Structure formats: C-alpha cells, structure tokens
C-alpha cells in the first residue's frame with residue numbers, strides 16, 4: 001500500500017503513532033522503535049504493510065519503504081511541503097471514506113514542485129482543493145457584510161473574500177483575485193503577495 005504520512009505522534013519508549021493518508025482511507029498505525037527501521041517523517045510518501053495485532057486495535061506499521069521526491073534534499077521545498085501536508089490531518093481525520101482526490105492532489109503537486117516554486121505550486125493546489133470541496137467563493141460576496149465586492153478585495157481564512165474596507169487586511173485588485181480563482185494562476189502575484197497567501201493557507205485548510 002502507498003500513502004503520505006500526515007501526522008506523527010511520539011508515544012512511550014520512542015514508539016510512534018503514524019497517520020497515513022492513502023487513496024481511500026486514513027490509517028492510524030503503530031510503529032515500534034528500532035534501529036533498523038527506515039527513517040520516517042511527516043510528508044514522506046511511503047510504501048508499507050500493516051500487521052493486525054490481537055492485543056491492540058491499532059495495526060503495526062511494517063516494511064516501510066520511503067518513496068523519495070526529486071526535491072527531497074531541497075530544504076525550502078521540503079519545509080513548505082511538510083507545513084502543507086500537516087494541515088490534512090485535522091482537515092480529514094474524522095472522515096471514514098476519503099475521496100481519492102486528496103491523494104491524487106498530493107501526487108500531482110509533488111511532481112509540479114520539481115520545477116515550480118513550492119509556495120506557488122501549493123497555493124494552486126489549495127485552490128483546487130477549495131473548489132473540489134465547494135468552498136471557493138467565486139461570487140465575490142463579502143463574508144462579513146454580505147454585499148457584493150466590486151473593487152478592492154481582501155482574503156481571509158480559506159481564501160474567503162471580504163471587502164478591504166470591512167477588514168484591515170491587505171487589499172488586492174479584484175482582477176487579480178479573479179485570475180487567481182478562475183485560472184488558478186499566480187502569475188500576477190509578486191513573491192511577497194504569494195507569502196501573504198501562504199500565511200492565510202497556514203491558518204488551516
């Protein structure tokens with residue numbers, strides 16, 4: 001089976017509870033500490049086996065093989081990737097049957113990050129996620145006052161549109177946000193603006 005590690009919790013004696021997102025499920029697994037185990041970390045894509053245990057409801061994680069990314073030694077890319085993938089755990093953890101959209105999204109994103117800037121590629125993937133979940137608000141109605149936004153627009157958590165005058169957040173030209181929402185393009189955005197979007201994303205999916 002293949003999956004992405006979206007959460008790791010340390011328990012007694014350096015053992016770990018490892019949560020893995022596969023195509024259709026999130027597995028919560030137990031990994032015993034041992035020097036011969038391969039190194040694992042949040043964000044890694046792994047091939048693995050599970051072993052059920054009569055004494056525990058949590059299956060044991062075994063035969064782990066790390067499936068590396070081309071950019072795994074690029075610290076900036078790995079850092080951004082890990083920050084993003086960690087957000088999937090609180091977002092999906094209570095859902096029983098996971099839509100394979102998420103696994104595929106991460107697969108595609110990991111390929112795009114070979115050539116693209118990490119934050120830009122991740123923001124674009126996040127817009128696709130919002131759209132898939134029906135949470136991308138392309139009608140440009142202000143989340144706070146519920147009136148239409150015609151000029152300067154600000155974005156708050158989950159890229160919810162608001163009037164710049166209704167909030168004290170950074171103002172964008174509406175044309176720019178239209179390009180962002182409809183074309184999923186960040187070409188018009190400067191790096192510092194991408195950083196701004198990135199920080200909104202980090203508030204949670």
Ligand SMILES: [Zn+2]
Pocket residue numbers: 142143144145146147162163166
């Ligand atoms: Zn408003």
